[in-house]
Amino acid sequence: MGQVIGLLGVCLVLGVLARRSGRFPEGTAPAFNAFLLNVSLPALVLRAMHRLEFAPGLMVAAVAPWLLFGGAVLFLRLLGPRLGLSRESVTALILTAGLGNTAFVGLPMATALLGPASVAVAVVVDQLGSFMVLATLATLTAARARARSALSARTLVRKVLVFPPFQALVLALVLRPFAFPDWLEAVLQRLGDLLTPLALFIVGFQLRLQGLRPRAPALVLGLSYKLVLAPLAVLGLLTFVPGLALVVRQTTVLQIAMAPMVTAAILAAEHELDPELAVLMVGVGIPLSFLSAPLLLSLVH
Numbered sequence: 001m002g003q004v005i006g007l008l009g010v011c012l013v014l015g016v017l018a019r020r021s022g023r024f025p026e027g028t029a030p031a032f033n034a035f036l037l038n039v040s041l042p043a044l045v046l047r048a049m050h051r052l053e054f055a056p057g058l059m060v061a062a063v064a065p066w067l068l069f070g071g072a073v074l075f076l077r078l079l080g081p082r083l084g085l086s087r088e089s090v091t092a093l094i095l096t097a098g099l100g101n102t103a104f105v106g107l108p109m110a111t112a113l114l115g116p117a118s119v120a121v122a123v124v125v126d127q128l129g130s131f132m133v134l135a136t137l138a139t140l141t142a143a144r145a146r147a148r149s150a151l152s153a154r155t156l157v158r159k160v161l162v163f164p165p166f167q168a169l170v171l172a173l174v175l176r177p178f179a180f181p182d183w184l185e186a187v188l189q190r191l192g193d194l195l196t197p198l199a200l201f202i203v204g205f206q207l208r209l210q211g212l213r214p215r216a217p218a219l220v221l222g223l224s225y226k227l228v229l230a231p232l233a234v235l236g237l238l239t240f241v242p243g244l245a246l247v248v249r250q251t252t253v254l255q256i257a258m259a260p261m262v263t264a265a266i267l268a269a270e271h272e273l274d275p276e277l278a279v280l281m282v283g284v285g286i287p288l289s290f291l292s293a294p295l296l297l298s299l300v301h
Helices: 003-019 027-051 056-079 088-096 106-114 117-144 153-161 164-174 182-193 193-204 208-240 245-258 262-270 275-297
Strands: none
Touching: 003 088, 003 117, 003 193, 003 275, 027 164, 027 182, 027 193, 027 262, 056 117, 056 164, 056 208, 056 245, 088 117, 088 208, 088 275, 106 117, 106 182, 106 275, 117 164, 117 245, 117 262, 153 164, 153 262, 164 193, 164 208, 193 262, 193 275, 208 245, 208 275, 245 275
Protein backbone atom coordinates (compact mmCIF):
# COMPACT_ATOMS: atom_id res chain seq x y z
CA MET A 1 0.00 0.00 0.00
CA GLY A 2 2.87 2.35 0.79
CA GLN A 3 4.29 1.68 -2.67
CA VAL A 4 0.97 2.64 -4.27
CA ILE A 5 0.78 5.90 -2.33
CA GLY A 6 4.39 6.63 -3.20
CA LEU A 7 3.82 5.99 -6.92
CA LEU A 8 0.76 8.23 -7.01
CA GLY A 9 2.50 11.01 -5.15
CA VAL A 10 5.71 10.89 -7.19
CA CYS A 11 3.86 10.89 -10.53
CA LEU A 12 1.66 13.82 -9.49
CA VAL A 13 4.68 15.83 -8.33
CA LEU A 14 6.64 15.00 -11.51
CA GLY A 15 3.73 16.29 -13.59
CA VAL A 16 3.63 19.56 -11.64
CA LEU A 17 7.41 19.98 -11.97
CA ALA A 18 7.27 19.18 -15.69
CA ARG A 19 4.77 21.97 -16.31
CA ARG A 20 6.75 24.48 -14.27
CA SER A 21 10.01 23.54 -16.02
CA GLY A 22 8.70 24.81 -19.34
CA ARG A 23 10.35 21.87 -21.12
CA PHE A 24 7.06 20.28 -22.17
CA PRO A 25 4.88 21.89 -24.87
CA GLU A 26 1.28 22.91 -24.18
CA GLY A 27 0.08 20.04 -26.37
CA THR A 28 1.55 17.48 -23.97
CA ALA A 29 -1.69 16.72 -22.13
CA PRO A 30 -3.89 16.05 -25.21
CA ALA A 31 -1.20 13.84 -26.76
CA PHE A 32 -0.78 11.77 -23.59
CA ASN A 33 -4.55 11.58 -23.10
CA ALA A 34 -5.00 10.23 -26.62
CA PHE A 35 -2.33 7.58 -26.05
CA LEU A 36 -3.85 6.46 -22.75
CA LEU A 37 -7.41 6.21 -24.08
CA ASN A 38 -6.49 4.57 -27.39
CA VAL A 39 -3.56 2.32 -26.46
CA SER A 40 -2.84 1.85 -22.77
CA LEU A 41 -6.39 1.53 -21.40
CA PRO A 42 -7.56 -0.88 -24.15
CA ALA A 43 -4.51 -3.07 -23.48
CA LEU A 44 -5.31 -3.12 -19.77
CA VAL A 45 -9.00 -3.95 -20.35
CA LEU A 46 -8.20 -6.65 -22.92
CA ARG A 47 -5.79 -8.45 -20.59
CA ALA A 48 -7.82 -8.07 -17.39
CA MET A 49 -11.22 -9.03 -18.81
CA HIS A 50 -9.75 -12.00 -20.66
CA ARG A 51 -8.34 -13.36 -17.38
CA LEU A 52 -11.32 -12.53 -15.13
CA GLU A 53 -13.00 -15.42 -13.31
CA PHE A 54 -16.52 -14.37 -12.41
CA ALA A 55 -18.64 -16.04 -9.74
CA PRO A 56 -22.43 -15.48 -9.94
CA GLY A 57 -22.51 -14.73 -6.21
CA LEU A 58 -20.50 -11.55 -6.84
CA MET A 59 -23.20 -9.93 -8.97
CA VAL A 60 -24.02 -7.49 -6.16
CA ALA A 61 -20.45 -6.20 -6.23
CA ALA A 62 -20.61 -5.78 -10.02
CA VAL A 63 -23.82 -3.72 -9.82
CA ALA A 64 -22.53 -1.22 -7.22
CA PRO A 65 -20.48 0.97 -9.64
CA TRP A 66 -23.49 1.25 -11.95
CA LEU A 67 -25.53 2.55 -9.02
CA LEU A 68 -22.69 4.93 -8.15
CA PHE A 69 -22.73 6.47 -11.63
CA GLY A 70 -26.53 6.63 -11.82
CA GLY A 71 -26.65 8.33 -8.43
CA ALA A 72 -24.02 10.85 -9.56
CA VAL A 73 -26.12 11.77 -12.58
CA LEU A 74 -29.23 12.40 -10.45
CA PHE A 75 -27.45 14.10 -7.53
CA LEU A 76 -25.18 16.41 -9.51
CA ARG A 77 -27.66 17.36 -12.21
CA LEU A 78 -30.06 18.36 -9.44
CA LEU A 79 -27.63 20.34 -7.27
CA GLY A 80 -24.93 21.44 -9.74
CA PRO A 81 -27.00 24.08 -11.56
CA ARG A 82 -28.05 25.53 -8.19
CA LEU A 83 -24.38 26.39 -7.62
CA GLY A 84 -24.32 28.14 -10.97
CA LEU A 85 -22.28 25.37 -12.63
CA SER A 86 -22.32 25.08 -16.40
CA ARG A 87 -23.35 21.96 -18.27
CA GLU A 88 -19.71 21.13 -18.91
CA SER A 89 -18.77 21.51 -15.24
CA VAL A 90 -21.67 19.38 -14.06
CA THR A 91 -20.69 16.65 -16.52
CA ALA A 92 -17.06 16.81 -15.37
CA LEU A 93 -18.31 16.23 -11.82
CA ILE A 94 -20.54 13.37 -12.94
CA LEU A 95 -17.65 11.63 -14.69
CA THR A 96 -15.20 11.99 -11.80
CA ALA A 97 -17.64 11.51 -8.90
CA GLY A 98 -19.43 8.69 -10.70
CA LEU A 99 -16.32 6.60 -11.42
CA GLY A 100 -13.92 5.35 -8.76
CA ASN A 101 -10.23 4.51 -8.91
CA THR A 102 -11.03 0.87 -8.25
CA ALA A 103 -7.98 -0.55 -10.04
CA PHE A 104 -4.74 1.20 -9.14
CA VAL A 105 -5.76 2.36 -5.67
CA GLY A 106 -8.73 0.12 -4.89
CA LEU A 107 -7.10 -3.25 -5.49
CA PRO A 108 -3.97 -2.60 -3.39
CA MET A 109 -6.01 -0.96 -0.64
CA ALA A 110 -8.44 -3.90 -0.50
CA THR A 111 -5.54 -6.33 -0.27
CA ALA A 112 -3.83 -4.31 2.45
CA LEU A 113 -6.92 -3.71 4.59
CA LEU A 114 -8.98 -6.87 3.99
CA GLY A 115 -6.51 -9.53 2.88
CA PRO A 116 -6.36 -11.87 -0.14
CA ALA A 117 -10.00 -12.95 0.24
CA SER A 118 -11.10 -9.53 -0.99
CA VAL A 119 -9.20 -9.63 -4.28
CA ALA A 120 -11.83 -11.52 -6.31
CA VAL A 121 -14.56 -9.12 -5.16
CA ALA A 122 -12.42 -6.05 -5.85
CA VAL A 123 -11.61 -7.28 -9.37
CA VAL A 124 -15.29 -7.83 -10.16
CA VAL A 125 -16.17 -4.32 -8.94
CA ASP A 126 -13.39 -2.93 -11.11
CA GLN A 127 -13.80 -4.92 -14.32
CA LEU A 128 -17.54 -5.63 -14.54
CA GLY A 129 -18.41 -2.39 -12.79
CA SER A 130 -16.10 0.59 -13.19
CA PHE A 131 -14.51 -0.24 -16.55
CA MET A 132 -17.81 -1.21 -18.16
CA VAL A 133 -19.46 1.97 -16.89
CA LEU A 134 -16.53 3.96 -18.29
CA ALA A 135 -16.84 2.28 -21.67
CA THR A 136 -20.63 2.74 -21.91
CA LEU A 137 -22.56 5.17 -19.71
CA ALA A 138 -19.65 7.55 -19.08
CA THR A 139 -18.78 7.68 -22.78
CA LEU A 140 -22.41 8.40 -23.67
CA THR A 141 -22.63 11.10 -21.02
CA ALA A 142 -19.45 12.81 -22.23
CA ALA A 143 -20.51 12.64 -25.87
CA ARG A 144 -23.94 14.14 -25.17
CA ALA A 145 -22.50 16.96 -23.08
CA ARG A 146 -19.90 17.81 -25.73
CA ALA A 147 -22.44 17.92 -28.57
CA ARG A 148 -23.79 21.37 -29.43
CA SER A 149 -27.11 19.81 -30.43
CA ALA A 150 -29.05 16.69 -29.50
CA LEU A 151 -27.46 13.47 -30.71
CA SER A 152 -29.51 10.65 -32.19
CA ALA A 153 -29.55 7.25 -30.49
CA ARG A 154 -27.67 5.84 -33.48
CA THR A 155 -24.88 8.42 -33.11
CA LEU A 156 -24.57 7.78 -29.38
CA VAL A 157 -24.40 4.02 -29.87
CA ARG A 158 -21.76 4.49 -32.55
CA LYS A 159 -19.63 6.60 -30.20
CA VAL A 160 -19.66 3.77 -27.68
CA LEU A 161 -18.93 1.11 -30.30
CA VAL A 162 -15.90 2.97 -31.66
CA PHE A 163 -14.52 3.78 -28.18
CA PRO A 164 -11.29 1.70 -28.06
CA PRO A 165 -11.70 0.49 -24.43
CA PHE A 166 -15.19 -0.80 -25.27
CA GLN A 167 -13.86 -2.58 -28.35
CA ALA A 168 -11.15 -4.14 -26.16
CA LEU A 169 -13.83 -5.25 -23.69
CA VAL A 170 -15.87 -6.99 -26.39
CA LEU A 171 -12.76 -8.58 -27.90
CA ALA A 172 -11.66 -9.88 -24.50
CA LEU A 173 -15.05 -11.53 -23.91
CA VAL A 174 -15.07 -13.08 -27.39
CA LEU A 175 -11.55 -14.48 -26.94
CA ARG A 176 -12.07 -15.86 -23.43
CA PRO A 177 -12.11 -19.51 -24.63
CA PHE A 178 -8.64 -19.04 -26.14
CA ALA A 179 -5.41 -18.57 -24.21
CA PHE A 180 -3.22 -15.62 -25.14
CA PRO A 181 0.38 -16.49 -26.07
CA ASP A 182 3.01 -15.41 -23.56
CA TRP A 183 4.40 -12.69 -25.82
CA LEU A 184 0.95 -11.08 -26.17
CA GLU A 185 0.36 -11.23 -22.41
CA ALA A 186 3.69 -9.50 -21.89
CA VAL A 187 2.94 -6.77 -24.45
CA LEU A 188 -0.52 -6.09 -23.01
CA GLN A 189 0.86 -5.98 -19.48
CA ARG A 190 3.61 -3.50 -20.37
CA LEU A 191 1.20 -1.22 -22.23
CA GLY A 192 -1.40 -1.44 -19.45
CA ASP A 193 1.18 -0.73 -16.77
CA LEU A 194 1.84 2.65 -18.38
CA LEU A 195 -1.68 3.85 -17.56
CA THR A 196 -1.20 4.70 -13.89
CA PRO A 197 2.10 6.61 -13.99
CA LEU A 198 1.32 8.47 -17.20
CA ALA A 199 -2.23 9.33 -16.17
CA LEU A 200 -1.11 10.66 -12.78
CA PHE A 201 1.73 12.56 -14.50
CA ILE A 202 -0.78 14.29 -16.77
CA VAL A 203 -3.08 15.05 -13.84
CA GLY A 204 -0.13 16.71 -12.11
CA PHE A 205 0.81 18.50 -15.33
CA GLN A 206 -2.68 20.02 -15.52
CA LEU A 207 -3.16 20.57 -11.78
CA ARG A 208 -3.27 24.24 -10.81
CA LEU A 209 -4.05 24.66 -7.13
CA GLN A 210 -4.24 28.44 -7.43
CA GLY A 211 -7.65 27.86 -8.99
CA LEU A 212 -8.81 25.88 -5.96
CA ARG A 213 -10.70 28.62 -4.09
CA PRO A 214 -13.24 29.55 -6.78
CA ARG A 215 -13.75 25.84 -7.45
CA ALA A 216 -14.28 24.96 -3.78
CA PRO A 217 -18.11 24.73 -3.88
CA ALA A 218 -18.03 22.41 -6.89
CA LEU A 219 -15.27 20.29 -5.34
CA VAL A 220 -17.12 19.99 -2.03
CA LEU A 221 -20.26 18.92 -3.89
CA GLY A 222 -18.50 16.32 -6.04
CA LEU A 223 -16.18 14.90 -3.39
CA SER A 224 -18.91 14.80 -0.73
CA TYR A 225 -20.89 12.55 -3.03
CA LYS A 226 -17.93 10.41 -4.12
CA LEU A 227 -16.15 9.94 -0.80
CA VAL A 228 -19.02 10.02 1.70
CA LEU A 229 -22.62 9.97 0.48
CA ALA A 230 -22.35 7.28 -2.21
CA PRO A 231 -20.43 4.76 -0.04
CA LEU A 232 -22.90 5.27 2.82
CA ALA A 233 -25.83 4.77 0.43
CA VAL A 234 -24.29 1.55 -0.94
CA LEU A 235 -23.64 0.34 2.61
CA GLY A 236 -27.28 0.96 3.45
CA LEU A 237 -28.48 -0.94 0.37
CA LEU A 238 -26.22 -3.91 1.10
CA THR A 239 -27.82 -4.38 4.51
CA PHE A 240 -31.01 -5.43 2.68
CA VAL A 241 -29.25 -8.15 0.65
CA PRO A 242 -29.72 -11.46 2.50
CA GLY A 243 -26.87 -13.92 2.94
CA LEU A 244 -24.19 -11.57 1.69
CA ALA A 245 -20.72 -12.46 2.98
CA LEU A 246 -19.01 -9.86 5.13
CA VAL A 247 -15.97 -9.69 2.83
CA VAL A 248 -18.26 -8.87 -0.12
CA ARG A 249 -19.92 -6.03 1.81
CA GLN A 250 -16.60 -4.69 3.04
CA THR A 251 -14.84 -4.82 -0.31
CA THR A 252 -17.77 -3.34 -2.23
CA VAL A 253 -18.10 -0.39 0.14
CA LEU A 254 -14.33 0.15 0.10
CA GLN A 255 -14.23 0.18 -3.70
CA ILE A 256 -17.14 2.61 -3.96
CA ALA A 257 -15.31 4.87 -1.47
CA MET A 258 -12.25 5.16 -3.69
CA ALA A 259 -11.11 8.52 -5.08
CA PRO A 260 -12.28 9.63 -8.55
CA MET A 261 -10.94 7.59 -11.45
CA VAL A 262 -7.97 9.19 -13.17
CA THR A 263 -9.22 8.02 -16.57
CA ALA A 264 -12.50 9.84 -15.94
CA ALA A 265 -10.59 13.13 -15.80
CA ILE A 266 -8.85 12.19 -19.04
CA LEU A 267 -12.23 11.45 -20.65
CA ALA A 268 -13.51 14.85 -19.50
CA ALA A 269 -10.43 16.56 -20.96
CA GLU A 270 -10.78 14.67 -24.23
CA HIS A 271 -14.33 16.04 -24.59
CA GLU A 272 -13.40 19.56 -23.33
CA LEU A 273 -15.65 19.22 -20.29
CA ASP A 274 -14.09 21.57 -17.75
CA PRO A 275 -10.80 19.63 -17.54
CA GLU A 276 -9.51 21.94 -14.78
CA LEU A 277 -12.34 20.91 -12.44
CA ALA A 278 -11.95 17.23 -13.38
CA VAL A 279 -8.23 17.34 -12.60
CA LEU A 280 -8.88 19.03 -9.25
CA MET A 281 -11.39 16.30 -8.36
CA VAL A 282 -8.69 13.68 -8.89
CA GLY A 283 -5.79 15.66 -7.41
CA VAL A 284 -7.68 16.56 -4.23
CA GLY A 285 -9.76 13.38 -4.01
CA ILE A 286 -6.88 10.86 -4.01
CA PRO A 287 -5.18 12.05 -0.79
CA LEU A 288 -8.54 12.57 0.95
CA SER A 289 -9.59 9.01 0.11
CA PHE A 290 -6.63 7.58 2.02
CA LEU A 291 -8.32 8.95 5.15
CA SER A 292 -12.02 8.63 4.32
CA ALA A 293 -12.07 5.10 2.86
CA PRO A 294 -10.66 3.30 5.95
CA LEU A 295 -13.06 5.28 8.17
CA LEU A 296 -16.03 4.18 6.08
CA LEU A 297 -14.76 0.61 6.09
CA SER A 298 -14.86 0.62 9.89
CA LEU A 299 -18.65 1.07 9.69
CA VAL A 300 -19.14 -2.24 7.85
CA HIS A 301 -19.93 -5.05 10.29
